[in-house]
Amino acid sequence: MHTHSSSQRAVAVADDSTSSASPPTVSEVWVSVRGGVEGAQSHDLVAEEIPVAMVYNGVSHAVMMASPCDLEDFALGFSISEGILQRPDQLFSVEIRPGEEGIEVDMHIAGDCYARLREQRRNMTGRTGCGLCGTESLAHVVRTLGRVVSQPLPDDGAVQIALQDLKQHQPLQQQTGATHGAAWCDAQGRIVQAREDVGRHNALDKLIGARLREQGDQAFINGFALISSRASFEMVQKSASVGIGTLVAVSAPTALAIRDARKSGMNLIGFARPGRHVIYARGNETAQENAL
Secondary structure, eight states: OOOOGGGGOOOSSOOOTTSOOOOOSEEEEEEEEOSSSTTEEEEEEEEOOEEEEEEETTEEEEEEEEOSSOHHHHHHHHHHHTTSOSSGGGEEEEEEEEOSSOEEEEEEEOHHHHHHHHHHHHHHTTSOOOOBTTBOOGGGTSOOOOOOOOOOOOOHHHHHHHHHHHGGGOHHHHHHSOOEEEEEEETTSOEEEEEEESSHHHHHHHHHHHHHHHHGGGTTSSEEEEESSOBOHHHHHHHHHTTOOEEEESSOBOHHHHHHHHHHTOEEEEEEETTEEEEEEOTTSOTTTTOO
16 A cells, blocks of 8 residues: 555644544555456556545535545645635644545634635525536636736756656656646756645645645745646636746646736746647736737
Protein backbone atom coordinates (compact mmCIF):
# COMPACT_ATOMS: atom_id res chain seq x y z
CA MET A 1 0.00 0.00 0.00
CA HIS A 2 1.18 3.50 -0.82
CA THR A 3 1.78 5.88 2.06
CA HIS A 4 2.81 9.38 1.03
CA SER A 5 4.52 11.32 3.80
CA SER A 6 2.56 14.49 3.16
CA SER A 7 -0.72 12.63 3.70
CA GLN A 8 0.34 11.84 7.26
CA ARG A 9 1.12 15.44 8.18
CA ALA A 10 -0.58 16.54 11.40
CA VAL A 11 -3.42 19.02 11.14
CA ALA A 12 -2.04 22.52 11.52
CA VAL A 13 -4.76 23.88 13.77
CA ALA A 14 -6.46 20.86 15.30
CA ASP A 15 -6.75 17.11 14.94
CA ASP A 16 -9.37 14.55 15.88
CA SER A 17 -7.38 11.88 17.68
CA THR A 18 -10.52 9.87 18.39
CA SER A 19 -11.21 9.18 14.70
CA SER A 20 -10.41 5.87 13.06
CA ALA A 21 -7.47 5.67 10.69
CA SER A 22 -7.87 7.43 7.34
CA PRO A 23 -8.54 5.23 4.30
CA PRO A 24 -5.57 4.27 2.14
CA THR A 25 -4.86 6.30 -0.98
CA VAL A 26 -4.15 3.18 -3.07
CA SER A 27 -5.69 -0.32 -3.14
CA GLU A 28 -4.53 -3.52 -4.78
CA VAL A 29 -6.85 -5.50 -7.06
CA TRP A 30 -6.42 -8.67 -9.07
CA VAL A 31 -6.93 -8.29 -12.81
CA SER A 32 -6.87 -10.38 -15.97
CA VAL A 33 -4.53 -9.00 -18.61
CA ARG A 34 -5.43 -9.54 -22.29
CA GLY A 35 -2.79 -9.23 -24.95
CA GLY A 36 0.81 -10.19 -24.56
CA VAL A 37 0.83 -13.27 -22.34
CA GLU A 38 -2.61 -14.80 -22.96
CA GLY A 39 -4.75 -15.22 -19.87
CA ALA A 40 -2.15 -13.72 -17.55
CA GLN A 41 -3.31 -12.97 -14.03
CA SER A 42 -1.77 -10.05 -12.23
CA HIS A 43 -2.41 -7.43 -9.59
CA ASP A 44 -2.87 -3.71 -10.18
CA LEU A 45 -2.66 -0.68 -7.95
CA VAL A 46 -5.67 1.64 -8.22
CA ALA A 47 -6.32 5.04 -6.71
CA GLU A 48 -8.95 5.37 -4.00
CA GLU A 49 -11.74 7.92 -4.53
CA ILE A 50 -13.63 8.88 -1.36
CA PRO A 51 -16.59 11.23 -0.68
CA VAL A 52 -15.21 14.14 1.36
CA ALA A 53 -17.75 16.42 3.02
CA MET A 54 -16.72 20.01 3.70
CA VAL A 55 -18.47 20.91 6.96
CA TYR A 56 -18.44 24.48 8.30
CA ASN A 57 -19.45 25.14 11.89
CA GLY A 58 -21.44 21.93 11.94
CA VAL A 59 -23.22 22.40 8.59
CA SER A 60 -22.25 20.39 5.49
CA HIS A 61 -21.60 22.69 2.54
CA ALA A 62 -20.29 20.46 -0.28
CA VAL A 63 -19.24 16.88 -0.91
CA MET A 64 -16.24 16.35 -3.15
CA MET A 65 -14.89 13.08 -4.54
CA ALA A 66 -11.22 13.15 -3.58
CA SER A 67 -8.09 11.22 -2.71
CA PRO A 68 -8.00 10.70 1.07
CA CYS A 69 -4.69 12.48 1.68
CA ASP A 70 -3.56 16.02 2.51
CA LEU A 71 -7.09 16.84 3.68
CA GLU A 72 -5.96 19.64 6.01
CA ASP A 73 -4.42 21.36 2.98
CA PHE A 74 -7.60 20.63 1.01
CA ALA A 75 -9.76 22.21 3.72
CA LEU A 76 -7.87 25.50 3.67
CA GLY A 77 -7.29 25.63 -0.07
CA PHE A 78 -10.92 24.89 -0.96
CA SER A 79 -12.20 27.40 1.60
CA ILE A 80 -9.96 30.18 0.26
CA SER A 81 -10.30 29.46 -3.47
CA GLU A 82 -14.10 29.22 -3.21
CA GLY A 83 -14.31 32.56 -1.38
CA ILE A 84 -15.64 31.10 1.87
CA LEU A 85 -12.62 32.50 3.71
CA GLN A 86 -10.53 35.51 2.80
CA ARG A 87 -7.53 34.68 4.98
CA PRO A 88 -6.03 31.51 6.48
CA ASP A 89 -6.41 32.84 10.03
CA GLN A 90 -10.20 32.72 9.61
CA LEU A 91 -9.95 28.93 9.81
CA PHE A 92 -9.75 28.21 13.55
CA SER A 93 -9.66 24.41 13.57
CA VAL A 94 -9.94 21.34 11.36
CA GLU A 95 -10.95 17.83 12.38
CA ILE A 96 -10.73 14.93 9.95
CA ARG A 97 -13.48 12.38 10.71
CA PRO A 98 -13.29 9.17 8.65
CA GLY A 99 -16.52 7.15 8.55
CA GLU A 100 -18.00 4.17 6.76
CA GLU A 101 -19.47 6.27 3.94
CA GLY A 102 -16.65 8.77 3.53
CA ILE A 103 -14.76 11.48 5.38
CA GLU A 104 -16.02 14.63 7.06
CA VAL A 105 -13.67 17.59 7.15
CA ASP A 106 -15.14 19.48 10.09
CA MET A 107 -14.02 23.11 10.14
CA HIS A 108 -14.60 25.86 12.67
CA ILE A 109 -14.45 29.20 10.88
CA ALA A 110 -14.85 32.86 11.81
CA GLY A 111 -18.40 33.98 12.56
CA ASP A 112 -18.59 36.61 9.82
CA CYS A 113 -17.45 34.05 7.21
CA TYR A 114 -20.05 31.56 8.37
CA ALA A 115 -22.77 34.22 8.38
CA ARG A 116 -21.88 35.13 4.80
CA LEU A 117 -21.94 31.46 3.80
CA ARG A 118 -25.35 30.96 5.42
CA GLU A 119 -26.73 34.03 3.65
CA GLN A 120 -25.44 32.78 0.33
CA ARG A 121 -27.12 29.41 0.85
CA ARG A 122 -30.36 31.10 1.96
CA ASN A 123 -30.41 33.17 -1.22
CA MET A 124 -29.95 30.01 -3.28
CA THR A 125 -32.85 28.13 -1.70
CA GLY A 126 -35.39 26.97 -4.26
CA ARG A 127 -33.19 27.69 -7.25
CA THR A 128 -32.33 25.07 -9.84
CA GLY A 129 -28.90 23.59 -9.26
CA CYS A 130 -26.35 23.63 -12.06
CA GLY A 131 -24.38 20.72 -10.66
CA LEU A 132 -20.98 22.38 -10.94
CA CYS A 133 -18.74 21.30 -8.06
CA GLY A 134 -21.44 22.02 -5.51
CA THR A 135 -22.45 25.36 -7.03
CA GLU A 136 -26.18 25.80 -6.69
CA SER A 137 -26.86 28.73 -9.01
CA LEU A 138 -25.56 29.86 -12.40
CA ALA A 139 -24.99 33.29 -10.86
CA HIS A 140 -22.32 31.76 -8.64
CA VAL A 141 -20.47 29.91 -11.41
CA VAL A 142 -18.48 32.77 -12.95
CA ARG A 143 -17.15 35.00 -10.21
CA THR A 144 -15.79 38.50 -10.63
CA LEU A 145 -12.03 38.22 -10.41
CA GLY A 146 -9.69 40.89 -9.15
CA ARG A 147 -6.43 41.69 -10.87
CA VAL A 148 -3.42 39.71 -9.77
CA VAL A 149 -0.02 41.32 -9.34
CA SER A 150 1.57 41.17 -12.78
CA GLN A 151 4.32 38.57 -13.05
CA PRO A 152 6.83 38.12 -15.87
CA LEU A 153 6.40 35.10 -18.07
CA PRO A 154 8.60 32.23 -16.91
CA ASP A 155 11.57 31.48 -19.10
CA ASP A 156 11.01 28.73 -21.64
CA GLY A 157 13.78 26.75 -19.96
CA ALA A 158 12.11 27.06 -16.55
CA VAL A 159 8.85 25.61 -17.90
CA GLN A 160 10.73 22.70 -19.43
CA ILE A 161 12.67 22.00 -16.22
CA ALA A 162 9.42 21.90 -14.23
CA LEU A 163 7.80 19.56 -16.76
CA GLN A 164 10.72 17.16 -16.64
CA ASP A 165 10.61 17.08 -12.84
CA LEU A 166 6.84 16.78 -12.37
CA LYS A 167 6.66 12.97 -12.53
CA GLN A 168 9.05 12.66 -9.60
CA HIS A 169 6.54 14.59 -7.49
CA GLN A 170 3.56 12.40 -8.48
CA PRO A 171 4.00 9.08 -6.67
CA LEU A 172 0.27 8.31 -6.80
CA GLN A 173 0.20 8.89 -10.54
CA GLN A 174 3.24 6.68 -11.03
CA GLN A 175 1.57 3.89 -9.07
CA THR A 176 -1.95 4.15 -10.46
CA GLY A 177 -2.04 6.38 -13.55
CA ALA A 178 -5.27 7.91 -12.20
CA THR A 179 -4.37 11.15 -10.41
CA HIS A 180 -3.68 14.77 -11.26
CA GLY A 181 -0.81 16.83 -9.91
CA ALA A 182 -0.41 20.51 -9.05
CA ALA A 183 3.00 21.96 -8.27
CA TRP A 184 4.47 25.30 -7.25
CA CYS A 185 7.68 26.05 -9.11
CA ASP A 186 10.24 28.76 -8.46
CA ALA A 187 11.38 31.15 -11.17
CA GLN A 188 14.04 28.68 -12.31
CA GLY A 189 11.50 25.90 -12.74
CA ARG A 190 12.44 23.92 -9.63
CA ILE A 191 9.40 22.29 -8.03
CA VAL A 192 9.09 23.55 -4.46
CA GLN A 193 5.88 21.81 -3.43
CA ALA A 194 3.36 19.47 -5.04
CA ARG A 195 0.08 17.78 -4.28
CA GLU A 196 -1.97 15.03 -5.97
CA ASP A 197 -5.62 14.03 -6.18
CA VAL A 198 -8.02 12.12 -8.40
CA GLY A 199 -9.65 15.50 -9.12
CA ARG A 200 -7.71 18.27 -10.84
CA HIS A 201 -9.48 21.00 -8.85
CA ASN A 202 -8.75 19.16 -5.62
CA ALA A 203 -5.06 18.84 -6.44
CA LEU A 204 -4.85 22.59 -6.99
CA ASP A 205 -6.82 23.32 -3.81
CA LYS A 206 -4.47 21.07 -1.84
CA LEU A 207 -1.46 22.92 -3.27
CA ILE A 208 -3.03 26.28 -2.43
CA GLY A 209 -3.72 25.17 1.12
CA ALA A 210 -0.23 23.75 1.59
CA ARG A 211 1.45 26.90 0.29
CA LEU A 212 -0.71 29.24 2.40
CA ARG A 213 -0.20 27.20 5.57
CA GLU A 214 3.57 27.17 5.17
CA GLN A 215 4.33 30.48 3.44
CA GLY A 216 1.41 32.80 4.25
CA ASP A 217 1.26 35.94 2.11
CA GLN A 218 4.54 34.96 0.44
CA ALA A 219 3.06 31.73 -0.91
CA PHE A 220 2.82 32.71 -4.56
CA ILE A 221 5.66 35.16 -5.08
CA ASN A 222 8.26 34.66 -7.82
CA GLY A 223 7.17 31.45 -9.45
CA PHE A 224 4.38 29.66 -11.27
CA ALA A 225 1.84 26.89 -10.80
CA LEU A 226 2.08 23.79 -12.97
CA ILE A 227 -0.92 21.47 -13.37
CA SER A 228 -1.03 18.08 -15.08
CA SER A 229 -4.51 18.67 -16.49
CA ARG A 230 -6.29 21.01 -18.85
CA ALA A 231 -6.78 24.62 -17.80
CA SER A 232 -10.53 24.96 -17.26
CA PHE A 233 -11.97 28.27 -16.14
CA GLU A 234 -12.28 26.95 -12.56
CA MET A 235 -8.53 26.37 -12.45
CA VAL A 236 -7.93 29.94 -13.57
CA GLN A 237 -10.48 31.28 -11.06
CA LYS A 238 -8.92 29.37 -8.18
CA SER A 239 -5.46 30.52 -9.19
CA ALA A 240 -6.44 34.16 -9.56
CA SER A 241 -8.32 34.14 -6.25
CA VAL A 242 -5.07 33.55 -4.34
CA GLY A 243 -2.81 35.73 -6.49
CA ILE A 244 -1.11 33.12 -8.66
CA GLY A 245 0.32 35.18 -11.53
CA THR A 246 1.18 32.34 -13.92
CA LEU A 247 -0.63 29.06 -14.55
CA VAL A 248 1.02 26.42 -16.73
CA ALA A 249 -1.11 23.48 -17.90
CA VAL A 250 0.01 20.28 -19.58
CA SER A 251 -3.18 20.20 -21.68
CA ALA A 252 -5.36 22.78 -23.39
CA PRO A 253 -7.16 25.77 -21.88
CA THR A 254 -10.77 26.57 -22.62
CA ALA A 255 -11.83 29.85 -24.23
CA LEU A 256 -13.45 31.00 -20.97
CA ALA A 257 -10.26 30.19 -19.08
CA ILE A 258 -8.28 32.35 -21.51
CA ARG A 259 -10.72 35.24 -21.18
CA ASP A 260 -10.66 35.02 -17.38
CA ALA A 261 -6.87 34.86 -17.32
CA ARG A 262 -6.64 37.95 -19.49
CA LYS A 263 -9.19 39.86 -17.41
CA SER A 264 -7.32 39.07 -14.21
CA GLY A 265 -3.88 39.86 -15.61
CA MET A 266 -2.57 36.30 -15.38
CA ASN A 267 -0.09 34.56 -17.62
CA LEU A 268 -1.67 31.39 -19.00
CA ILE A 269 0.37 28.70 -20.74
CA GLY A 270 -1.14 25.54 -22.20
CA PHE A 271 -0.01 22.41 -24.04
CA ALA A 272 3.18 22.41 -21.99
CA ARG A 273 5.02 19.46 -23.46
CA PRO A 274 8.69 18.52 -23.85
CA GLY A 275 10.31 21.15 -26.06
CA ARG A 276 7.13 23.16 -26.66
CA HIS A 277 4.39 25.19 -24.96
CA VAL A 278 1.77 27.73 -26.02
CA ILE A 279 1.24 31.17 -24.42
CA TYR A 280 -2.46 32.06 -24.35
CA ALA A 281 -2.43 35.11 -22.08
CA ARG A 282 0.24 37.57 -20.97
CA GLY A 283 -0.41 39.44 -17.77
CA ASN A 284 1.37 42.61 -18.92
CA GLU A 285 -0.59 42.97 -22.16
CA THR A 286 -3.33 45.57 -22.54
CA ALA A 287 -6.98 44.57 -22.77
CA GLN A 288 -6.97 45.40 -26.51
CA GLU A 289 -3.92 43.19 -27.13
CA ASN A 290 -5.54 40.43 -25.10
CA ALA A 291 -8.90 40.55 -26.95
CA LEU A 292 -10.25 37.13 -27.78
